[in-house]
Amino acid sequence: MKISLTLLVLVAAVLGAPLFTIILGGAGVGFWMSEIDLMVLPIELYRLTENTLLIALPLFTFAGYLLSESKTADRLVNLSQAALGWLPGGMVLISLLGCAFFTMLTGGSGVTIVALGALLLPALKQSGYSDKFALGLVTTSGSLGLLLPPALPLILYGIVAQQMDIADVDIQDLFIAGFIPALLMIVSLWVYGLWSQRNENIPLTPFRLKLVLAELRLSAWELAIPLIVLGGLLSGWLVISDIAAITALYVLIIEVFVYRDISIKQLPKIAAESMKMVGGILLILGVALAFTNLLVDLEVPAKVFEFIQANIDSRWAFLLCLNFGLLILGAILDIFAALIIIVPLILPVAMEYGIDPVHLGIIFVANMQIGYFTPPVGMNLFIASYRFKRSISELYTATIPMMFVLLSVVLLITYWPDMVLMFVR
Structure with missing residues (x-):
């Protein structure tokens, strides 16, 4: 039986x-x-409802869906082009910042490629960048904002870690710790773009203050969103659920009543679509936490640690194997599913090796965002292939150099924990 x-x-x-x-x-x-x-199964599902952090998840998701349905992407790109077009590699930096900012707000890598791809790919090619480089940059940049607040993967990691009752993981610490790694990734790809396209004839756009101010006025309402999030986080006056509620209400007001990109008739559909995603995440989270309890009862994490300790004799070797495993997982699993399923197994083992749980969260998300475009089955590769009508093999050759650039950053993040935790401490 x-x-x-x-x-x-x-x-x-x-x-x-x-x-x-x-x-x-x-x-x-x-x-x-x-x-x-x-009965432990329904009890675990009920226990999940006691976590106040869960309030933030649907609110940030709803705000992200509203922004993805509006013309936020167009305004951000236009502003970036006016402000940074005069820099060497300015269009590269515009693409990186635009994608990171949009992914940060919407929480979806694929959404960024679909929303910004049609703007950025032609703009990069018209600026003189090669087709291969432009294709690789847009595909790679789609997941850059997953380490920036209000990053849904970091919120979910914090929820899973707190439900396990073995680590005190503050969501605000995760948000703060993600800044430097995200900035390093953006800067490293910009520098790579300057080097790889050094022989191309790239014209610079003259800086025009009047144009910058005009675009700034158009985007001012949306540029205030990260200020609301960061102000709430760094001031200490608001908890993450308060920030999520204020952000969702603010985005609803500006997109429906200020910019009028979204009509009131569209709101029920957008709300339903966003809650379908949240419902799926919460359902998986509830049953996964029940499964985690089973693993704990069967002492699986302890046995996994004993096995790893018998075969891996150092913390550094464990981290290297962890990076390799997470890259593979990122290519075959959605980041939310991976967080829910894998974190309960990895976190206890990592803590036995003396790895800070906040540091582990940054390592996890950084690897998973690279997994989005890791061959052969990274999700961004297929989304970009469909969006730009290109073969998968073209996407492989276009993204692999940038993948190695970001992998070097991930190794730096992994083996220099003080750099990641500098502001947290």
Whole structure:
């Protein structure tokens, strides 16, 4: 009976059953085989509702969906071009900052490629950059903002870590710790762009203060969003759920009543789409935490640590293996699913090696955002292939050099924890 139930779960996974049903089935079979009352499953789902951080998740997601449906992307690109077009590699920096800012606000890498790709790819080519470089830059830049507040992956990592009751992980610490790594990634790709395109004839756009001020006036309302988030975080006056509520209300007002990019009739559809995503995340999170309890009861993290310790004798070697594993996971799993499923296994082991849980969160998200365009199955590769009507092989050759640039930054993030935790401490 036990074997047949296990096989049933495995067959369901192979046939493409929803992820939450596979995790729930696995947890149910595991608890039943361990003779633990199955009431633990609904209890775990209920326990999730006690976490006040969960309020922030739907609010930030709703704000992100509103921004993705508006003309925010156009205004950001126009402002960046007016302000930075005079710099060497200015259009590269514009693309990087525009994508990072938009991903930061919307929380979705693929959304950024779809929304900004049609603007940035022609603009880069018209500025004199090669087609291969422009294609690779836009595809790679799509996930750059996942380390910047209000980063949904960092919020989710904090929720999972707090539910495990083994680490005191503050969401604000995660947000602060993500700044320097995100900035390093942007700067490293800009420098790579300057070097790789040094032989191209790239004209510079003269700086015109009048044009900058005009574009600034158009984008002023949206530029205030990160100031609201950062002001709330750094002042200490607001908790993350307060900041999420204020941000969602502010974005709703400016996009519907100030810019009027979104009509009131569109709001129910946008709200429904955003809550579908949140519902999926919460459903997976609830059953995954129940499955985590099963793993703890079976002492799986302790056994994993014993196995790793027997084969990996140093913290640095563990971190290197962790980076490699996370890159593979990032290529085959959505970042939210990976966070929910893998963090409960990795976090206890990492803490045994003396790795700070905030540092681990930054390492995790940094690797996963590179996984988005890691061959052969990174999600951004397929989104860009569909968006730009290019073959996957073209995307591989265009993004691989930039992937190695960002991998060097990830290694720096991994092996220099003081740099990541500087402002946190």
